[in-house]
Amino acid sequence: MSPAARVVSLVPSLTEAVAVTAPGLLVGATDWCSHPSDLDVVRIGGTKNPDVAAVIALRPDLVIANEEENRAPDLAELRAAGIEVLVTEVRTVDQAFGELDRVLRACGIPGRPRWLDEAEEAWAAVDASGPPLTAVVPIWRRPWMVLGRDTFAGDLLARLGVRQVYAAHPERYPRVPLDELRTAGADLVVLPDEPYRFTRDDGPEAFPGTAAALVSGRHLTWYGPSLAEAPQVLARELRAAHR
Structure with a gap:
């Protein structure tokens, strides 16, 4: 080429x-x-x-x-x-x-480019040795869709010590009824602001009693210069939700 x-x-x-x-x-x-x-x-x-x-x-x-x-x-x-x-x-x-x-x-x-070296260094330095969290990670509602197997965002979260409940699902982005999501036993629901724009008023209310982390979709799903700051940004957002 x-x-x-x-x-x-x-x-x-x-x-x-x-x-x-x-x-x-x-x-x-x-x-x-x-x-x-x-x-x-x-x-x-x-x-x-x-x-x-x-x-x-x-x-x-x-x-x-x-x-x-x-x-x-x-x-x-x-x-x-x-x-x-x-x-x-x-x-x-x-x-x-x-x-x-x-x-x-x-x-x-x-x-x-320097940003690519910085991104690799940032992810190599991640320490996920603490107690693991389990999470449901919706990417859409109406209907509800979540991260399943074999996804970039799922691997990224796993490196931060967050295991998604549907990581072994046969589909990559399964549709799952809300009642099932609510009873999946997750410590946390992770709600990105893209592709669906979850907000404080549109997302957390669907999961009463479960901590909700509103996170940057760009840092969760984009693979580019944002990778350099993604570990720090996402760790901060996840910690703020699960205190």
Whole structure:
């Protein structure tokens, strides 16, 4: 793969990773790519419903995507138009570091950015030797959906000493009735502010008697520069809920 001069990102995490490392390389990103806040590129729709024609019109050398966040038919259409598409798979923290390296190399970025070294150092220093917590981790309501097996966010929480109740579920994001979630025996319910925007008034009230941690979805689910501060931010938010 030749180094790319024009890149379109279909993944918010990867958008931030490329934008802070090589400003000016990105020419397009999704409507959900909110970091960095001053990103000035063409917006090409959502991660699940990108305007494929708009992407093609930008004449990118490379489109970066993710097997979970983006739809295979959209990526196939881009490839059919002669565009190089790099598809990442990120289901663990270690895998995130490897895929970030691969993406940045494919973009022709020389060397290794300092933020990536800092992120690896931050996670290597995590001490999860205290008593483990069990948690239910909703990502949506109406219907209720939670983290199941084999997810990046689940691996990240496990490294912080939080075991999710549905980690062995056959589905990665199972739908579970609220009554079952309430009686799952969790010490904690972890409520991120994305993809569903859980707030103090919309989420904790569904779990009376269970401590609720409202956490940063960007630090829980994004794999990019936010990984460097994620251990500290999430540990603080989890501790505040389970005192």
